[in-house]
Amino acid sequence: MNDKVVCFGELMMRLSTSNFQKIQQSQSFAVNYGGAEANVAVSLAQFGENVAFATRLPQNELGDTAIMQLKSNNVDTSFITRGGKRLGMYLLEVGTMHRGTKVIYDRDDSGFATLAPGMINWKEVFKNATWFHWSGISPAVSEASAEVTLEAVKAAKEAGVMVSCDLNYRGKLWKYGKTPIDVMPQLMEYTDMVLGGKSDAALMLGVKFQEGDSFDSAPKRIKEQYPHLKLVATSLRESFSASHNRLTGVLFNGENEYRSVAFDMPNMVDRVGGGDAFMAGLIYGFLNFDLDYQQTIEFAAAASCIKHTIPGDANLSSVEEVKSIMTGADAGLVAR
Amino acid sequence: MNDKVVCFGELMMRLSTSNFQKIQQSQSFAVNYGGAEANVAVSLAQFGENVAFATRLPQNELGDTAIMQLKSNNVDTSFITRGGKRLGMYLLEVGTMHRGTKVIYDRDDSGFATLAPGMINWKEVFKNATWFHWSGISPAVSEASAEVTLEAVKAAKEAGVMVSCDLNYRGKLWKYGKTPIDVMPQLMEYTDMVLGGKSDAALMLGVKFQEGDSFDSAPKRIKEQYPHLKLVATSLRESFSASHNRLTGVLFNGENEYRSVAFDMPNMVDRVGGGDAFMAGLIYGFLNFDLDYQQTIEFAAAASCIKHTIPGDANLSSVEEVKSIMTGADAGLVAR
Amino acid sequence: MNDKVVCFGELMMRLSTSNFQKIQQSQSFAVNYGGAEANVAVSLAQFGENVAFATRLPQNELGDTAIMQLKSNNVDTSFITRGGKRLGMYLLEVGTMHRGTKVIYDRDDSGFATLAPGMINWKEVFKNATWFHWSGISPAVSEASAEVTLEAVKAAKEAGVMVSCDLNYRGKLWKYGKTPIDVMPQLMEYTDMVLGGKSDAALMLGVKFQEGDSFDSAPKRIKEQYPHLKLVATSLRESFSASHNRLTGVLFNGENEYRSVAFDMPNMVDRVGGGDAFMAGLIYGFLNFDLDYQQTIEFAAAASCIKHTIPGDANLSSVEEVKSIMTGADAGLVAR
Amino acid sequence: MNDKVVCFGELMMRLSTSNFQKIQQSQSFAVNYGGAEANVAVSLAQFGENVAFATRLPQNELGDTAIMQLKSNNVDTSFITRGGKRLGMYLLEVGTMHRGTKVIYDRDDSGFATLAPGMINWKEVFKNATWFHWSGISPAVSEASAEVTLEAVKAAKEAGVMVSCDLNYRGKLWKYGKTPIDVMPQLMEYTDMVLGGKSDAALMLGVKFQEGDSFDSAPKRIKEQYPHLKLVATSLRESFSASHNRLTGVLFNGENEYRSVAFDMPNMVDRVGGGDAFMAGLIYGFLNFDLDYQQTIEFAAAASCIKHTIPGDANLSSVEEVKSIMTGADAGLVAR
Amino acid sequence: MNDKVVCFGELMMRLSTSNFQKIQQSQSFAVNYGGAEANVAVSLAQFGENVAFATRLPQNELGDTAIMQLKSNNVDTSFITRGGKRLGMYLLEVGTMHRGTKVIYDRDDSGFATLAPGMINWKEVFKNATWFHWSGISPAVSEASAEVTLEAVKAAKEAGVMVSCDLNYRGKLWKYGKTPIDVMPQLMEYTDMVLGGKSDAALMLGVKFQEGDSFDSAPKRIKEQYPHLKLVATSLRESFSASHNRLTGVLFNGENEYRSVAFDMPNMVDRVGGGDAFMAGLIYGFLNFDLDYQQTIEFAAAASCIKHTIPGDANLSSVEEVKSIMTGADAGLVAR
Amino acid sequence: MNDKVVCFGELMMRLSTSNFQKIQQSQSFAVNYGGAEANVAVSLAQFGENVAFATRLPQNELGDTAIMQLKSNNVDTSFITRGGKRLGMYLLEVGTMHRGTKVIYDRDDSGFATLAPGMINWKEVFKNATWFHWSGISPAVSEASAEVTLEAVKAAKEAGVMVSCDLNYRGKLWKYGKTPIDVMPQLMEYTDMVLGGKSDAALMLGVKFQEGDSFDSAPKRIKEQYPHLKLVATSLRESFSASHNRLTGVLFNGENEYRSVAFDMPNMVDRVGGGDAFMAGLIYGFLNFDLDYQQTIEFAAAASCIKHTIPGDANLSSVEEVKSIMTGADAGLVAR
């Protein structure tokens, strides 16, 4: 566990409705601080990894609080640069059963969106680092943040660091004049490991699918079309309703496809960050399971499953809590 | 959407327990303001219809607050008359799984119960109106309110307005000396469209069923015995537990029976008002779907389904939110 | 209902997390006061029985509050002795789905753990009593409490009182140097009725099972090896997840095995005390159903089922509320 | 402390707004169960007295809960008769500073209001009793309750019990056709001790004041005009604002006037029940302080003062907690 | 009360900390919707005036909710135009005693800030209007909003409407390149009535003060230097701490200075909107008190005082509630 | 700000009642993690100092959470050793006005109380350290913790570190057989700076006072009798009630007495930790104000004042927030 993992991305304030109220009924909003890549960082830190998070946060109380949250979860915040006029935010109208959760984004002009190349000293960041994780959200936010993402992956490769990417297609972003296909393929060149589903692959990487390709074909098709990738994974999410999903992990290393059990989740508490918990589980597995890919994908899927029982964005579970589910030893009994 | 819909009925204060506490455990009660017909009005207003609600409310802060709630939801309150000594109330001990929800009514002597003929200027109310909705609760409250209901339906017919009724049998009411059968058939004469199930039909209208008649026989049997009715609907509710129901809409126009998909609802948030949301969906369909009865019954059932995900009495969903469920396009995904 | 039931055991303060937060996220804890035997007492009192609870509580506000809770639920607290330096407590990190509930015990050195023989006047306690209930937790807490438990069962037998025991194996207790097998068999000699599952039986009573013995074999095997017992019951709990269990009651009287329907519980509100509610249902049945064992086991299982819908440790339901479930008459409808 | 005190009056459900919201802003109401005479009973029970409360409560969950609250506070509820169709309630819109608290009563037709002579077996009630307390609210509620109040005081006198009355003028009651002056003087004939201020005295008892009579003249003027009274007290409340009052106790025994220090209360938490706490303090003093009237009035004023720091209707303080204030020993320090 | 008052300005979402937590401690924020001019509108509507509010709100759920709040308070929202990408927001870290409340603004690029001339049909807006109210915040937000403000006051004058302005200097705004002095004097030409203190006058209007001018000199000095103004008022706020202020109203009509009593407010619940409540009181007085300026300034000060007891931005009190304080009749007593 | 400050002491879980409920009324308790010395550490870290906290915490979720809280506040937790069976806790029944706050301690047998010499590597701890802070609570907890305290101060002196002590007399501790006078004088030998009042000095250090010595004589008398001390301070707290105190700082350096303004605190939010905030202010002043003792004592008193406005144990204010009060610049205005 002496590896150093670096995550990079935007951290936002999330406001959410409570008790399934509509926004128009709400007299208060629950507040959390998170983001896809920060969630990966927090989860890895809970697993005992040495993790640093790089981003840009405004110099105000909300920026301070976001940092406090990371620190409390043992994430190294020394590479966070301060500046920009606001913290991005989004509002969740939490649904259930047939009513889907609604998201209202309000993230323009955030400290992250107005990052510029040179603001983060990547050389310093990657000193002694083993792994770098970024996601497809960062180049979607603004032209500037896309440039900084490129700066980051190049520096990572230069430093000999393993690079992973969660494709994370966000249809409400990509508004600055470029499409994912303009940007992502170049970033892929500096990336070793990818997480994404069929539509992510098609929309972000231009991967072509054939008729009859099922959801779990993404890893193979991505690998075919981006052969330099060492590992490609997907988390298959069957969505029966806003509160009932089933989740299976699939991992392809170019030779074999590894597949977890399916986790049925009929009473999800909070599905935000479910994919990030999966990603953190994958990275943990790669760093700790000696290339046992079967164990890795099972750990990742179990990590994602347990995340869905925890309010907030991040998986706050320990390795042993995840393992107790992975091995099927835990059926929700009270230990006393 | 230039139709004017009028709803008439009692609006009460609802107190409910939280977090499945028993009444004896509760240190606070959640408060809502609603009633079967007011819930229909609110839902139709959310759908963009022009809706007025007629009732009688006491001249105190609770009456004021009930009006504020209607106004905030875009309901025209100018036909509400003020008076009477109290706002009717009821207390819900909210159950789950095998434990059913308990209701304690405390609605005697409310402003509505002490309405008298002549208090509401029905001529004024029905000016330019297209539709009038009442329910079988109003004649159940008191002799006076039964008389005013008759006054209303007569005035509606005189004004050439379409009239709908949700039978809504309430076993805890009808305590003033008359039975439903004494009162309802006469009211039916002025009514064009009815919503009700088998037991409603039997108890409120004296409809006879034959051995082997299933739950969905209500529309046909009602139409047989009240042939002047143009449309009869029922919402089939299979109740597996207090928190898990399945709902199907059935509509009969004298010729064909139209039937929605069945909506499974395994984690209901609030089932009060589920029938009212169905009723509002029917009325919306009749006013907007050009006699497409299949679309109408599907919309009504979807509206009822989504209501069960929203706390409080009323369906606060927009037409597009209902439609996204009706067409099966929404499986509870987070759109971002 | 003129029977007097006496329960004896430790009463603790329970702190629990809310809304499925992890302990590390919690800014407040819900507080309840309960314990396996006190929960039986409260439930029996709600059923209308005349119940007294004997224990030792510290002379402080927490001890006072625990007594107030019992009194409010109609339990006779006049045999509670005061003393010791603290109230035992435990903290629940409430799980859901695959995440099990965690318990942190902090109950050493409580008033109960430092009980000594002679502190409770058992002669007085059992005057006019019909039934005595204890559980396997009491001898697990401390050597002292084991001695007082023995003192109690002997006095009960001397007074001609029926004695029941819920085995309640607790792996985190039994730390004072003795194993259950050192202690429990002697206590069994003074006991007439036992509740327990397979692992309870093996670990607490040394009951031997044979290959192929299913979970419901416990009553028969216990009775075989402790033939003086008049009745042995078990509540079969299938645990699909932390929030979804299925429960069936089984009762063996040496001749016949009686079995309840299986209650499916897919959205449990609070599973603490589910076994205690079952125990109280059994005792109620023995005292009121004229040896109708089928009715007794059905009542016990229904009581346990309804407990899982109520927050807190104790079943606060009335006999009629339990019966409405037992007879299948209640499918969670709203009665209005 | 072997005296038995009996209190009689109406017990209601109180709903209150939280955090100084107006009713129109409130999504929940805090709930308490209390009433002037029940509050006296609860406070005396907290002081260790043997207290019974007589009233009539409806046979529903709210009536059950009211009884549970009394039991938890050690009040004997065995003389409570059940019946009537509802529990009286009132709603408090809690003010602060210049904004006074608003009360909306909704107490007509309660179980208490529809009491009838003979419903309570007063002979049984007063067996072994030492003291009977009633208030001017009971005869104000309905003709029936006035009759039962007379029945009660007569029975008390017959049983040789000391009788106290808190005049408690309520301008919103007395609506059944009689004025206080029609009713109260007769009730006074059976009463030994009275608590009331100037306006209470004038309006309830027809006491005449002279120009220049200050607020503290009430005890003397009442005693002049009702010379059979043994003791007359008043609690002088200077009301600077809804959250800042100052309180002084005055007691007159026909010879001397005893007066407490003035308690300044600049941040009152809940002023409902402040007078009832005072009344309970007086009764406690009479029963325990060997006619030391100075100590009695100081204890009563301190009890009232500490009540204003406790949410809910009743003074939940112990004798020693009151005494720590009375003697000036407690200046709000943290004892650790 | 047949006057029509129009208010114009920005309406924002306000998030606030609860229970005096710092932002870094907060797990939820209370949410309100308000703004200086909307608060005036809501208060006037509660006073029974006919009020319309003009603004621009984004086409999303937050914009919808803001409109619902206005409607529930009886404000005409038909002149609200929809558009722009976000609702402005601000976050309050609520202080007390020596700790002042902190504000974090996040209002750039709101629907209001990106208003353009022509978007609001002022001719339509001022049809039948009597009064127009704006504040110095609107021209401070953006160049565009300053232009629309000018458009509005010109149209108001053309329509023969009385115009009032609350100067409301906001040091954190005015960031678009112009200073208040560049903009406000021209706007004053179309304004008849002004509210503001010394520093507002100096910073917004360039009013010169002389040594020794006290805080209450603002009305006279403003009138001297802007002689066309008919009325100038100020609310003197002595700020002893974040929770204790004293407030006095001063009004100058060019001839006489009218002054209210001083209202001491030692336990303020929410001081946001205190000035807006004052402004609404002034307008109400002008429209209803027949030029009785003494009564007007007393009403305005009482309205502001009572606002400080109500959570949220707006004064939700009725005219009679304000009058009960103005006349000194209400000293915070409970009326029952 | 390159100094390293080390604090050592017990960190406990604090449970508190909310909204001034009595314990018997509480359905939940607010939870905080703190302790006198940890509070000093947190405050210094908020001031930007480099602070480490040494203690012993149990290896469970509560210990984990306590560490998370420290980390989020930027305190170095690398010298915290894990072990012992429980986290000490205490329960606050929060009072107001005349009702004082009650404390129920339950801290026996905590990880800290069962510390043993050698468990903490003090040499490592004091590497590069400038300041060591301990309090009189540590030697009061247990014989073991007293020994470790001595070990610590000796190691601190050896490392050439400045040592401060807050006397913090706790009457409910010192139960292990020694009195403060047996223990504290030896510890003083290794201490340079002391904070304490008259009774602390008398009870902990055996300092003799003369008749007529006022509360502010403590610093001088302590210095007289412990002449090696370089600095002695006291915070004079006038306690008018549980919610209204006045606080003045006094500092004596052997030559001059420095005294702050008196801070009046009429609406205290949370007075726990007020002294710890004062202590942190002193240390900050010594490290940053170049021996400007007047500025130091003013900063300490202002820090303590602002702490009383913040819920929880620790002063979460920044240096500039404290300074804004110290210089009188902040009178609770809203800055916008």
Ligand SMILES: [Ca+2]
């Ligand atoms: Ca994802």
Ligand SMILES: [Ca+2]
């Ligand atoms: Ca009002």
Ligand SMILES: [Ca+2]
């Ligand atoms: Ca219905």
Ligand SMILES: [Ca+2]
């Ligand atoms: Ca909506």
Ligand SMILES: [Ca+2]
């Ligand atoms: Ca059990």
Ligand SMILES: [Ca+2]
């Ligand atoms: Ca019950």
Ligand SMILES: [Ca+2]
């Ligand atoms: Ca009174």
Ligand SMILES: [Ca+2]
């Ligand atoms: Ca107590």
Ligand SMILES: [Ca+2]
């Ligand atoms: Ca202002």
Ligand SMILES: [Ca+2]
């Ligand atoms: Ca953990």
Ligand SMILES: [Ca+2]
């Ligand atoms: Ca201290």
Ligand SMILES: [Ca+2]
């Ligand atoms: Ca801060």
Ligand code: NI
């Ligand atoms: Ni800051």
Ligand code: NI
């Ligand atoms: Ni599973």
Ligand code: NI
């Ligand atoms: Ni499933």
Ligand code: NI
């Ligand atoms: Ni009103």
